[in-house]
Amino acid sequence: MFPHPYTEADAEHWIRIANEEGRSLHLAIEFKGAAAGGVGAIAGEGIAAATADFGYWLGEPFWGQGIATAAASALVGRLMREQRFSRLQAPVFAWNPASMRVLEKVGFVREGVLRSSVTKDAALINSVMYAYTAA
Numbered sequence: 001m002f003p004h005p006y007t008e009a010d011a012e013h014w015i016r017i018a019n020e021e022g023r024s025l026h027l028a029i030e031f032k033g034a035a036a037g038g039v040g041a042i043a044g045e046g047i048a049a050a051t052a053d054f055g056y057w058l059g060e061p062f063w064g065q066g067i068a069t070a071a072a073s074a075l076v077g078r079l080m081r082e083q084r085f086s087r088l089q090a091p092v093f094a095w096n097p098a099s100m101r102v103l104e105k106v107g108f109v110r111e112g113v114l115r116s117s118v119t120k121d122a123a124l125i126n127s128v129m130y131a132y133t134a135a
Ligand SMILES: CC(C)(COP(=O)(O)OP(=O)(O)OC[C@H]1O[C@@H](n2cnc3c(N)ncnc32)[C@H](O)[C@@H]1OP(=O)(O)O)[C@@H](O)C(=O)NCCC(=O)NCCS
Pocket: 055, 056, 057, 058, 059, 062, 063, 064, 065, 066, 067, 068, 069, 070, 090, 091, 092, 093, 096, 097, 098, 099, 101, 102
C-alpha cells in the first residue's frame, strides 16, 4: 500500500485520506521537529469491523534508533485506551526481521506464515501475520 515511485500526487492523496473523519487513524511520526515517518491503523469493515490493519514506516536516516518501536507502542496504547478495535494485525514481508522485532517489542504475537501471499518486486513472497488483541 506504499506506492513506489512515490509522487507528489500520492502525497496529496495520503494527506487527504489522513484528514478524513472516521475510525481509521493515520499519524505522522515527528522526531526532533522533523517529519520522520508515519504510523496508522486502517479500520476493517463488516464482520472485520473490530480489526484494524496496523502499519508504520520511517525514512532511512531515522532507522535503528528505537523510533518505530516508540511510535508503534504509543499508537497501540492510544487505540486500546480508546477501545477503538479488538484486534490490530500487521502482515510483514518475510524478509523484514526488523519490523517483526518492532511488533514483538510492542506486544504483537506471531500467528503464522501466509505463504505466497504478496507480490513484491515481481516476485511472490511469504508474509508473516502478527497481531495484538485486546483480550
Ligand atoms: C522496519 C522499520 C519500521 C524499523 O524501524 P526502527 O526505528 O529502525 O526500529 P527500532 O529501532 O524501533 O527497532 C528495530 C529492532 O529490529 C532489530 N533489527 C534490525 N535489523 C534487524 C535484522 N536484520 N534482523 C533482526 N533484527 C533486526 C533491532 O536490533 C531492533 O531490535 P532491538 O531493540 O531488540 O535491538 C524501519 O526500518 C522502516 O521503516 N522500514 C521501511 C518500511 C517498513 O519496513 N515498514 C514496516 C512494514 S511491515
